Amino acid sequence: GENVEQHPSTLSVQEGDSAVIKCTYSDSASNYFPWYKQELGKRPQLIIDIRSNVGEKKDQRIAVTLNKTAKHFSLHITETQPEDSAVYFCAASPRSGGYNKLIFGAGTRLAVHP
């Protein structure tokens, strides 16, 4: 079945450092890859997404890269701040069901230390 693997499960960085979270997906026909940030007890909030026809997308300190050949996509956060601390989920939209659902990774707990 469809699957998304996410690494690492936890990530601890110093304020100002960069953080990278990596995901791989199983369905090569997946066409949409969002990243969500979830603070404790709150909703997942979309922070950036990328479509399958694009290799890279950037929004201020956040960037996402997609390698369709390797079925791999990554989230890059530069100049991390304490308020970036949260759980980050990657997701992919597989072809089954008409690209009509998201399959989530297991999440990465990011801690940014002042």
Add this chain to the structure above:
Amino acid sequence: EPEVTQTPSHQVTQMGQEVILRCVPISNHLYFYWYRQILGQKVEFLVSFYNNEISEKSEIFDDQFSVERPDGSNFTLKIRSTKLEDSAMYFCASRIRDPRGPQHFGDGTRLSIL
């Protein structure tokens, strides 16, 4: 900015009882979803709904679950006879027509089965 709203925020129910979780999707959105998140785990797809019918459902969404859009605004998830393992955070989400458009999540309903 328009938001997906969910009620109640927390529901406590005795095992075996029926529960209805309610959602008001964003008004111009056409696709509606339910996801669940067991404490400390990843977000899992339950069901997608479009044009007044289920478009896809997961293995989790068995005969005990049903969804309905009783009017032009509400979208409900019913669990007929709750089990202890149904305890989780349930998120409603919606999106516009584009399958590569973002899904917007509500704040969730924390369901506790006693």
